[in-house]
Amino acid sequence: MPIEMPKGLPFSVDTWTPCSNRKRHRFLTHAHKDHSQGISTHASFPIYATRITKTLTLNYYPQLNESLFVEIEIGQSIAIDDPVETFTVTAFDANHCPGAVMFLFEGTFGNILHTGDCRLTPECLQRLPEKYLGKIPREPKCRLDYVFLDCTFGSFSSKMPSKHVGIRQVIDCIWKHPDACVVYLTCDLLGQEEILVNVCQTFGSKIFVDKENYPECFQSLSLIVPDILSQDPSSRFHIFDGFPRLPERAEAKLAEARANFQPEPLIIRPSAQWYVFEGVSSEAEKRKNGQFKEATKDQFGIWHVCYSIHSSRDELEWALKLLAPRWVVSTTPECRAMELSYVKSHCSYSNLASDDPLWKLLDIDVEAPFINEDVQDVSISSSPSLLERSSGARSESSQSFVSNKEILTASSPGKKPSVTLFGRARLGLGNSTVVYEELVKPETTYQNEYIEVQCKNEVGSDRDVSEGTCDESKSKELTYSSPSGLSKGVGENIRKLYRGMHVPVPKPLPSLVDLLNDIKRSKRKFMS
Numbered sequence: 001m002p003i004e005m006p007k008g009l010p011f012s013v014d015t016w017t018p019c020s021n022r023k024r025h026r027f028l029t030h031a032h033k034d035h036s037q038g039i040s041t042h043a044s045f046p047i048y049a050t051r052i053t054k055t056l057t058l059n060y061y062p063q064l065n066e067s068l069f070v071e072i073e074i075g076q077s078i079a080i081d082d083p084v085e086t087f088t089v090t091a092f093d094a095n096h097c098p099g100a101v102m103f104l105f106e107g108t109f110g111n112i113l114h115t116g117d118c119r120l121t122p123e124c125l126q127r128l129p130e131k132y133l134g135k136i137p138r139e140p141k142c143r144l145d146y147v148f149l150d151c152t153f154g155s156f157s158s159k160m161p162s163k164h165v166g167i168r169q170v171i172d173c174i175w176k177h178p179d180a181c182v183v184y185l186t187c188d189l190l191g192q193e194e195i196l197v198n199v200c201q202t203f204g205s206k207i208f209v210d211k212e213n214y215p216e217c218f219q220s221l222s223l224i225v226p227d228i229l230s231q232d233p234s235s236r237f238h239i240f241d242g243f244p245r246l247p248e249r250a251e252a253k254l255a256e257a258r259a260n261f262q263p264e265p266l267i268i269r270p271s272a273q274w275y276v277f278e279g280v281s282s283e284a285e286k287r288k289n290g291q292f293k294e295a296t297k298d299q300f301g302i303w304h305v306c307y308s309i310h311s312s313r314d315e316l317e318w319a320l321k322l323l324a325p326r327w328v329v330s331t332t333p334e335c336r337a338m339e340l341s342y343v344k345s346h347c348s349y350s351n352l353a354s355d356d357p358l359w360k361l362l363d364i365d366v367e368a369p370f371i372n373e374d375v376q377d378v379s380i381s382s383s384p385s386l387l388e389r390s391s392g393a394r395s396e397s398s399q400s401f402v403s404n405k406e407i408l409t410a411s412s413p414g415k416k417p418s419v420t421l422f423g424r425a426r427l428g429l430g431n432s433t434v435v436y437e438e439l440v441k442p443e444t445t446y447q448n449e450y451i452e453v454q455c456k457n458e459v460g461s462d463r464d465v466s467e468g469t470c471d472e473s474k475s476k477e478l479t480y481s482s483p484s485g486l487s488k489g490v491g492e493n494i495r496k497l498y499r500g501m502h503v504p505v506p507k508p509l510p511s512l513v514d515l516l517n518d519i520k521r522s523k524r525k526f527m528s
């Protein structure tokens with residue numbers, strides 16, 4: 001789920017909530033449904049998007065009116081008249097799916113790059129204004145103040161093949177299986193059209209898409225690449241749904257062919273999901289599979305090709321080295337920007353001067369005496385300097401937390417916490433009516449208590465949480481359910497709650513004693 005923009009900015013990006021509705025301008029980076037959740041209820045003029053994104057979105061949500069949209073195309077800059085200040089927005093290719101863009105905002109609030117979902121290859125980066133690109137070791141002429149970054153695969157250390165190489169591997173895999181009469185391609189997600197076009201061109205056969213079973217996929221492909229579609233089921237190439245229960249469905253197809261004494265069909269899944277989350281568990285296996293030389297067959301008979309529409313960790317690192325932004329925020333809750341070494345070494349509250357505009361955006365008054373409300377805000381927000389501590393603080397005793405929980409709950413009773421910036425959206429917490437105490441089992445540990453505190457604090461926030469329906473969000477959800485992703489101390493009910501909200505089960509949190517000291521230290525520094 002995309003994150004809300006800070007309170008100090010006049011625009012929202014990819015969020016459709018009462019909060020984004022109060023912003024004066026809205027931006028939609030691309031048409032994946034996890035970025036347009038809530039748009040049918042919380043849309044208002046103007047929504048800036050590319051023509052392709054607009055067309056696809058209107059298709060998905062026919063109740064939306066076209067007049068809500070303002071088109072902006074790749075490479076185009078628009079000066080936006082705002083009552084407070086005029087600012088400029090420019091759209092850049094995000095290398096993600098048809099119509100997907102990154103937005104560069106330039107105004108008195110600073111220079112902000114919002115990548116939406118992206119695959120930041122060097123070619124993609126080169127299209128950004130030269131002044132923002134450094135030439136290592138030289139820093140860029142002009143600094144980006146904030147980068148809102150798609151870190152979906154930011155913790156995956158292997159180098160991913162380019163999309164072009166991925167397509168080549170799909171083609172090679174088909175070449176190597178001339179006996180397969182039917183080739184199932186799990187390419188039903190927006191962003192995989194290039195694979196289909198190449199298969200169609202190479203083998204001179206159109207792709208069968210079952211209109212009844214995959215109406216949305218059929219609609220999108222009809223808009224984007226109508227020439228490659230076929231309604232003839234005897235075509236060798238079929239679109240196959242990647243979710244749910246792909247292994248079972250694949251095994252059934254293979255068994256069916258064997259039972260009928262027919263050659264086995266070929267099932268190819270071009271995706272990074274299996275490599276990153278599902279297929280390989282040990283580091284050694286990851287390294288072995290991480291070579292990505294060719295398609296790999298799993299135990300269910302599915303051939304996997306690493307085809308990613310999100311940046312790999314090394315691509316993100318490279319991008320951040322060139323851009324050298326002052327601050328980075330991950331737009332993907334499942335991976336924290338802090339996992340990137342650039343962010344770890346360059347983005348910290350202690351690097352900020354007391355008059356830095358970031359404080360204003362965070363709604364933190366550095367001159368004010370240190371009070372508990374600040375603890376609430378900062379502990380909820382995704383301050384990189386705070387997150388940095390989380391890895392080292394996992395063994396913190398519950399004792400220290402409990403005492404700090406008391407501090408938190410004791411502070412300003414009844415007062416709504418001021419802005420929580422990224423944290424609220426990051427955790428996907430909203431105006432839920434769920435009684436959180438009921439969800440916390442007796443096995444509760446300090447983590448559960450932390451969640452409880454946060455949920456209480458969030459009552460009164462205006463963000464609603466709706467169910468995701470997008471393929472992509474479904475696929476991302478797999479991360480949360482993988483056994484390795486489950487924190488030991490989080491109860492099953494809490495896990496369900498998090499999964500229901502399409503946010504990852506949290507990792508153990510840092511000690512609040514450390515957090516308090518951290519904030520106190522930086523405040524003292526500014527006030528001295």
Ligand SMILES: [Zn+2]
Pocket residue numbers: 030032096097117472
């Ligand atoms: Zn996307």
